Amino acid sequence: MNTWHLSTPLGEGDTAKLNTGDLVYLSGTLVTGRDEVHHRVVRGKLVSPVDLAGKAIFHAGPIMRQDQSGLYRVISIGPTTSMRMEQCEAEFLRATGVRLMVGKGGMGGKTAEACRSLGAVHTVFPGGCAVLAADKVEAVEGVAWLDLGMPEAMWIMRVRNFGPLIVSIDVRGNNLFEDRRRLFTRRKEEALKELETFTG
Numbered sequence: 001m002n003t004w005h006l007s008t009p010l011g012e013g014d015t016a017k018l019n020t021g022d023l024v025y026l027s028g029t030l031v032t033g034r035d036e037v038h039h040r041v042v043r044g045k046l047v048s049p050v051d052l053a054g055k056a057i058f059h060a061g062p063i064m065r066q067d068q069s070g071l072y073r074v075i076s077i078g079p080t081t082s083m084r085m086e087q088c089e090a091e092f093l094r095a096t097g098v099r100l101m102v103g104k105g106g107m108g109g110k111t112a113e114a115c116r117s118l119g120a121v122h123t124v125f126p127g128g129c130a131v132l133a134a135d136k137v138e139a140v141e142g143v144a145w146l147d148l149g150m151p152e153a154m155w156i157m158r159v160r161n162f163g164p165l166i167v168s169i170d171v172r173g174n175n176l177f178e179d180r181r182r183l184f185t186r187r188k189e190e191a192l193k194e195l196e197t198f199t200g
Helices: 012-016 035-042 082-096 109-118 130-135 176-199
Strands: 003-007 023-032 056-058 063-066 072-076 100-103 121-124 137-144 154-169
Touching (some): 035 082, 072 137, 072 154, 082 109, 109 121, 109 154, 130 137
Parallel strands (some): 003 023, 023 056
Antiparallel strands (some): 023 154, 137 154
16 A cells, blocks of 8 residues: 555546555645536536546535635535446546546446546545545635535635545556455355354
């Protein structure tokens, strides 16, 4: 396991060196985007109002506070379950050029294949650390598609050392969650066979 400090925009060389299980701390631009953002881009065929090429997208619905000058500040920003985006994520990556995804839990084979073919990675931010995540946001630089509501809008944030992010899918299509699931299933089957032998 290695630890990497990366900054956006990310190039192919940045993601190519990452392996599942590695830790990443991200600086630069991080944009939120959940179900409705993915649906607009993929199903609605709308062009993202934010240039996401080489950027990172955070599957999250933040809580924001607007001050008297009109500027927004992040109060809390916890990750959303990434599997909710599985059906649209591959097409979303192709349409936008996103290099790094951040979310909660793993993603499936469709996203893993897209990561392999497009040089993207999926990472996991620890659950229950929404306030810690907010502390890593230096500034909210803008918002797009606010008509979707605060949690579903695209919030453009500048972050520094945002993490730790655990690489769950790398550019070779390796899938940490699926690999672990297969490993534990095999171990369970082996343990059951031993138990049958012992009790037989």
